[in-house]
Amino acid sequence: MNQELPKAYDPSSIEEKWAKFWVEERLFDVATPAGEADPDKTFVQLLPPPNVTGRLHMGHMLNQTEMDILTRWHRMRGDTSVWVPGTDHAGIATQMMVERQLAAEGTTTRQQLGREAFTERVWKWKEQYGSAITDQMRRLGASVDWSREYFTMDERLSRAVKESFVRLYEQGLIYRGAYIVNWDPQIQTAVSDLEVESEERAGSLFHIRYDLADGSGSLVIATTRPETMLGDVAVAVNPTDERYTAFLGKNLILPLVGREIPVVADDWANPEFGTGAVKVTPAHDPNDFAIGQRHNLPSPNIMDERAHIKLEGSPYDGLDRFEARKRIVADLEAAGHLVTIKDHTLTLPVSQRTGAIIEPRLSMQWFLKIQPLADKAIEAVDKGYIKFTPDNYRKTYGEWMKNIHDWCISRQLWWGHRIPAWHCGDCGAINVSRETPTDCTRCGGAKLVQETDVLDTWFSSGLLPFTVFGWDGSDKLTPDLAAFYPTQLLVTGFDILFFWVARMIMLGCHFMLDVPMPDGSQRTLADAVPFREVYIHALVRDADRQKMSKTKGNVIDPIEVVTKYGTDAVRFTLASQASPGTDIAFSEARTEGYRAFANKIWNAARFLQMQIERGHEAGYKVSLGAHDSISLELPEQTPLETRWIFARLSTVCADVERSLADYRFDEAANAVYQFFWGEFCDWYLELVKLRLEFTAEKNEITALTLGALVSVFEAALRLLSPFMPFITEELWHALYASVGNESPAKSIALTRFPQAGDFANDALSVEAMNTLQELIVTVRGLRKELGVPEKEATPIQVHANNRISALADANSDMLARLARVSSVELVHEAPTGNSARATANFDVAVIYERQIDVVAERERLEKDLAKYDKGLQAAERQLNNEGFVAKAPAHIVEGLKKQAAETRALKDKAQAALDALPAV
């Protein structure tokens, strides 16, 4: 005999064991299908790759819990289920991490090391620490295919990135040019629009007087950034602004500098803002840059890559931009040019990665011409080739796509995919090439220097849906692509909808159109998409609905909570609240509740183990052969409660299935919870105690019940398994061990997901059980009211129709067990008085000689009466309404009539009971 389960559920003692087992046994690795894959039986999804520098946070855990539930569910349904994990090289984050490490060591800097040695260092860092986050995933039991794990800088993926760049360039979709970009002066690279956040801060609006060159007067401009005046090339006023008409075409003398600059008319100048006159600094402001273009103005750059003033000979040369501002304002004041300083709230662009204030900077960058790609991406969603859940993200996506800007894909970093372009030292031509070129294609010169920029990290992650399946740019259909592309689903957060989701759609639609279908035919847009569906989940907040943030200090570490309550409980908490579009307020109290749920199941398993043991000793054998315990044919003598539990199991299976198909993790989790605790444990386990008398002479009912008990529990474990993989794995193996059968699979995760059709669904027994449950609950309530001591059994009287009377009579053993009923007397008149209670289905009285609390009873009855009155009035109001009777569907009218009649009867009975109450 197997060893007994410990008395209380202790997740720490089982989880690591199974997590390790799943990985070591390679249970979730999927080989490429040999023949043609059936798309309807294939479930493929890509894990949104966490940063290699990352640690798991609650958002990851929610994301992965949802993905894991879906993957485990599909796998158990027999689908080829591939969940591909990997990590992102995270250009900026990783480079920063290593630079910080260098700084801490204090011996060298990135610049001193040089590019090659530095990237070596980063690789070393990656080898040492890069698996931290995937190790956390392993611990949490994510059922990913580790054999397919990738890193975005892997040789194979890098080749694909290079190829896609070259092709986009050859297609004329990549260009290089000097534009204003968002410059992060801390890490000293351009970042994309998406990587910039705006923050409101208190600042000042400086009014500065610029004198006319002809000495005929002056004009006052307003600016929030006086230090950029060193790069001013004009002052703009609105052409409609009459205050400045006379100034147009004249020149101003730039204070402190002495340079002459023109006054130009431009619509951008807002007469309402400041003084209506704005300085124009094309190299340091995107709007000014546009003005400069319109008026053919030069764009002198006055800052270096650290955002320090770079103006040889200037007294401000070398100063940090904010220091320069102070000095310039002081000097302006001294020179009498500072008119006033007003308080002003300004919106500052801040780098998402470093927190540094972005410096708009004119610089040479690589761009991806996005419109042609966006057009296809818009079409793919409009035509329904990709479905969003919740649906409103379709609109968000569409809006963004329609207003999309060209994508700045170059980064001035050392860690990343280096752009495959070589500059010719002789003629300046750009050579974009798959292989390192030896001479310039234009002039034949050999002085080729590779571009130093790398590609935006999102460029490579945007290719993942096909690069992970072996796409190398050759348009060859690899076996993995044939079997697994497009993937079925992408589960992710809305924060990377534009960063990643939209880019995968654009790049997928672009490149995959050229890869043929498995049958050799031309691929259409419908099959070029990277995924069929996108499920966008919400944010995990703290228990008070506050966004988690390091500064607020309310960040919940999933690993800590998991250590405290178990992975299953945390997963269940997240799942039970994961309703599409709703943020999750994560509260430990709730997790505690789901640990209690796990404990409940644990103890149910112990109960079963004890019964199986008792059975064994008495010679009752149970067997659990196949894991798909199909119990469609119930023997005739099967007791009511067993018929009922099978029917309920069947219905719940259908409910869970439907909910999961709709991404209603909350509904699915709650259905399993309710079934396991509220029906299986609360009712079925109590009722089977009646049957499990292991007499020496074999009792058919006992044998049958024991078999059913084990079979229902085993199926329920499978139903719960996608949600709580650890405890179900443990108990499932323990159950087979108790029974003495070898388990039919290495893991419960490889068994069949229970289906509604697997179990007999006897509707009549459900109805009968419902009535009995109602009777039991009513009697329990009455007993409490009458003050019957818990342990004392009492007789009851029941008045009901023949069917219900017979039911109560035949199941008096249930009533005895669950409601302490000593005997059931069927009576012809409805019992009245203090110890009676009326329901729509029956009247019941508990026979007990004790004075009740008249005051409390009166209060209760009056409350009931009020409730019945209210209901009755509502019903009558409708029934007396001709329009309602005429127009409402018949079943609604009939239902209401029936209900009204029942309510009237209950009301009369309550009134009678009230009248019968003795005066106080």
Added chain:
RNA sequence: GGGCGGUUAGCUCAGUUGGUUAGAGCGCCUGCCUUACAAGCAGGAUGUCGGGGGUUCGAGUCCCUCACUGCCCA
């Protein structure tokens, strides 16, 4: 400024195409160590569905409006 969402029990949230008298979990109150489980069992209380107006026989659900609130974009 533009767009999207939310407001239902003390808390966190469900509520399917409008249809009978609005639900769950947690918390709360009362009584129980009933040999699977006190991380438990049994019973109980709790809502003018944000305000106002409209459509309809019928509105938590649809429309308008106001208030509060969150997010995204500029």
